[in-house]
Amino acid sequence: ESADVVVLGAGPAGLVLGILLHAAGIDCVILERASRTQVRTRARAGFLAPNTVEILDRHGLADGLHRHGRRHGTCEFRTQDGRFRLDYGALGQGAQHHVYPQQNLVTDLLTHYLDLGGRIRFRTEALAVRDADGNRPSVTTREPDGGTTRWTARYVAGCDGRYGAARRSLPPGAVRHHRYDHGVTWLGLLAEAPPSLDAVGYAIHDRGFAGHMARTSEVTRYYLQWQRGTPADAWPEQRIWDELDLRMGAADHGPLRRGTLLERGVFDLTCDVVEPLRHGSLLLAGDAASLLAPAAAKGANLAVLEAEMLAEALTDALTRGDTAGLDSYSDRCLAHIWRAQEFTGWMTRLLHAPPDPDQDAGSFFHAALRRSRLASLRTSRIHQDWFAENYVGV
Ligand code: FAD
Numbered sequence: 001e002s003a004d005v006v007v008l009g010a011g012p013a014g015l016v017l018g019i020l021l022h023a024a025g026i027d028c029v030i031l032e033r034a035s036r037t038q039v040r041t042r043a044r045a046g047f048l049a050p051n052t053v054e055i056l057d058r059h060g061l062a063d064g065l066h067r068h069g070r071r072h073g074t075c076e077f078r079t080q081d082g083r084f085r086l087d088y089g090a091l092g093q094g095a096q097h098h099v100y101p102q103q104n105l106v107t108d109l110l111t112h113y114l115d116l117g118g119r120i121r122f123r124t125e126a127l128a129v130r131d132a133d134g135n136r137p138s139v140t141t142r143e144p145d146g147g148t149t150r151w152t153a154r155y156v157a158g159c160d161g162r163y164g165a166a167r168r169s170l171p172p173g174a175v176r177h178h179r180y181d182h183g184v185t186w187l188g189l190l191a192e193a194p195p196s197l198d199a200v201g202y203a204i205h206d207r208g209f210a211g212h213m214a215r216t217s218e219v220t221r222y223y224l225q226w227q228r229g230t231p232a233d234a235w236p237e238q239r240i241w242d243e244l245d246l247r248m249g250a251a252d253h254g255p256l257r258r259g260t261l262l263e264r265g266v267f268d269l270t271c272d273v274v275e276p277l278r279h280g281s282l283l284l285a286g287d288a289a290s291l292l293a294p295a296a297a298k299g300a301n302l303a304v305l306e307a308e309m310l311a312e313a314l315t316d317a318l319t320r321g322d323t324a325g326l327d328s329y330s331d332r333c334l335a336h337i338w339r340a341q342e343f344t345g346w347m348t349r350l351l352h353a354p355p356d357p358d359q360d361a362g363s364f365f366h367a368a369l370r371r372s373r374l375a376s377l378r379t380s381r382i383h384q385d386w387f388a389e390n391y392v393g394v
Contacts, residue, residue: 003029003119004318006139006153008126009160010039012102013286013303015109017157020059020311022118026318030118031141031151033125033160040110043190043263045102045300046215047072047200050095051394052301055308064108069100072214074199075391077374078249080206084378085199091381092388101215102300124149126165129156132282139165154281155314159307161287167274174279182269182293182345184209184352187226189240193259195220202351203248204370209351210247212256213297219262225352232264269293269348273337276330277306283329285310290337295347298340301394306333336394343390350374 005021007014010032021028032039048065056062073089073096089096113120123144131137139151158166186209194217201212208225215221222244235243241258250256272291277284286303309332313325350373354366376383 014159016307047297076199088388129169133280190263205247
């Protein structure tokens with residue numbers, strides 16, 4: 001089988017890319033390992049940056065988001081000494097987030113793509129990309145019935161995440177792979193409960209970080225800094241809520257609204273960047289290009305930005321033979337990626353002690369640095385503007 005562009009993965013990156021290519025009249029197909037139901041129900045991100053909303057608006061993809069999403073512009077930092085709020089939506093460049101669960105966005109994008117007549121194969125796993133250094137790359141897939149198929153293309157877009165086939169298929173030495181482990185692990189929770197505060201909550205506590213992020217009026221995301229290697233189901237629900245109460249200072253600042261925990265997942269805060277994001281006719285976008293720790297909620301936003309840039313570059317190449325956009329694609333994306341990595345690293349160090357529990361002096365030193373950093377954020381307008389601009393920016 002064949003298509004001019006074979007897109008691997010139907011997350012935000014792959015679907016936006018597929019829609020824009022299809023709208024430009026490019027022959028493309030999306031190959032997705034998961035089933036349609038899995039794609040539509042995977043709860044992950046929720047905070048969309050203004051730039052992401054602009055991109056979605058520009059292509060008529062933001063109806064659901066405007067109808068059901070909410071604007072959001074406040075975060076609250078809590079410590080054992082007290083709390084303060086930053087109305088980041090009124091600081092910096094005065095921009096807010098839209099809160100709209102990623103699975104709703106993905107469902108909207110999928111519906112749009114199918115309405116356009118876009119081709120997509122679910123339960124079709126890309127196994128390997130071959131011949132990317134030539135101009136006739138191919139992708140081998142495992143089909144739902146267990147058989148294999150070979151797809152040929154002009155270009156392959158790797159939008160299949162960190163563990164996808166695109167990254168695996170890069171020949172040794174073709175790209176550099178920069179990895180960093182923040183040394184912190186989170187337990188991510190989805191609770192069937194309304195939000196407990198009208199702000200993103202970041203609690204910095206001696207026992208570890210805890211976080212609160214609204215999703216919808218019925219579902220809220222919480223995070224607990226977690227012992228690395230401990231399984232997600234190690235604690236009963238009651239203990240998790242008690243720990244969230246403790247770290248978030250519920251006794252002083254008001255109770256958390258408890259509910260059934262719908263989902264638990266453990267993830268290490270690691271990040272990486274593939275550089276360049278291109279090997280011949282194989283191009284990477286989204287988590288396949290760079291993984292960010294979720295502390296600053298940047299991943300889905302970068303995925304949409306890169307998908308738009310890649311769609312324009314591929315359209316120019318395939319319709320006019322103009323490959324300038326493809327040639328500069330990697331450098332243009334990397335400027336955004338490193339900016340997002342830098343701010344995410346800053347947030348991660350603000351929210352957690354570095355993992356050096358054996359060095360008491362070091363722990364004290366870093367705790368004092370964090371207190372000082374927070375004090376500056378509480379009191380310095382310039383620091384607040386810097387925070388706001390980076391927090392909502394991509
Ligand atoms: P994905 O959404 O991962 O999509 C990749 C697709 O490829 C998947 O559908 C997968 O099934 C498919 N696939 C994988 N391997 C193959 C294969 N071999 N063959 C075919 N298909 C394959 N980001 C934000 O911007 N804001 C947030 O608030 C935020 N919160 C987050 C909270 C959590 C708990 C997590 C885990 C992440 C969060 N993120 C957030 C990050 C965000 O979810 C990701 O960055 C985003 O999903 C990346 O989009 P993508 O399209 O690149 O990849």
